[in-house]
Amino acid sequence: MKTKTMALFSLFFLFSGWLWSQSLAELAKKERERRESLKEKKTVVITNDDLARVKRKPALETGVASVERRESATAESVDQAAPPQAASRVMPVTIDQASPSLFSGGAATEQQAxxxxxxxxxxxxxxxxxxxxxLWQEFYSLDDMTPRDQIQQAIAETFLKLQKAQEDEDKARQELEKYLSRVKKESAPSIWIR
Structure with a gap:
């Protein structure tokens, strides 16, 4: 019994070795063909010096920052164009500051706003x-020993902005839901119990 299992075991390894050698020969042949086809192509080698010379750009530019820059630029141009007395009276109205009375043109415009x-x-x-x-990806992808203080500060600032934006989003959603429920109640027939 032991000899039969030993014989089967050794035959298994013999055949697997024979099949493995064939696949290795085929792989070597394919690799040679691949390398010959790549010899004709020109390769570019990028060194650490090349990478150091590259100017780094921010991975992501927020559209809000550019909008804020534009708003501040337009506010400055308004201040320069208007006399000092009129400049104190000019205040841009945003949706946050707008009251529902400004949208009295109709319920659709208020809902749309x-x-x-x-x-x-x-x-x-x-x-x-x-x-x-x-920012987190950039923080974790730094391999060299460069200081990560700026990235950590940017992460902290962005996180605070994100929390405030989430609160604003929740408030806007609640305002919209409140308005829609009010419109739904007002559009209900007077026979219904409210």
Whole structure:
């Protein structure tokens, strides 16, 4: 019994070795063909010096920062163009500061404004989440011993902005839901019990 199992065991290894050698020969042949085809192509070698010379750009630029820059630039141009007395009276009205009475043009415009406010808040949260993920990826991908203080500070600032944006998104969603429920109640027939 022992001899039979030993014989089967050794035959198994003999055949597997024979099959393995065939596959190795085939792999070596394919590798040779691949290398011959690559000899004709030109390769570019990038060294550490080349990488050091490359100017680094931020992995992600938020659209909000550029919008804030544009708003501040337009506010400065308004301040320069208007006389000092008029400059104190000029205040841009944002959706956050707008009261529902400004949208008295109709319920549809108020609903549209609330939906737009909610969508903008939602997009801003998604943007900040993406930026935070990119910053974490950049933080963990640093292999050299460069200081990570700036990235950590950017992560902290982005996280605080993200928390505030999530709160704003929740407020905008609640305002929209409250408005929609109010409209639904007002549009119900007077026979129904409210």
């Amino acid at each position: 609330l939906e737009e406010k909610y969508q903008k808040a939602k997009e801003y949260v998604e943007l900040l989440t993406l930026k935070l993920n990119a």
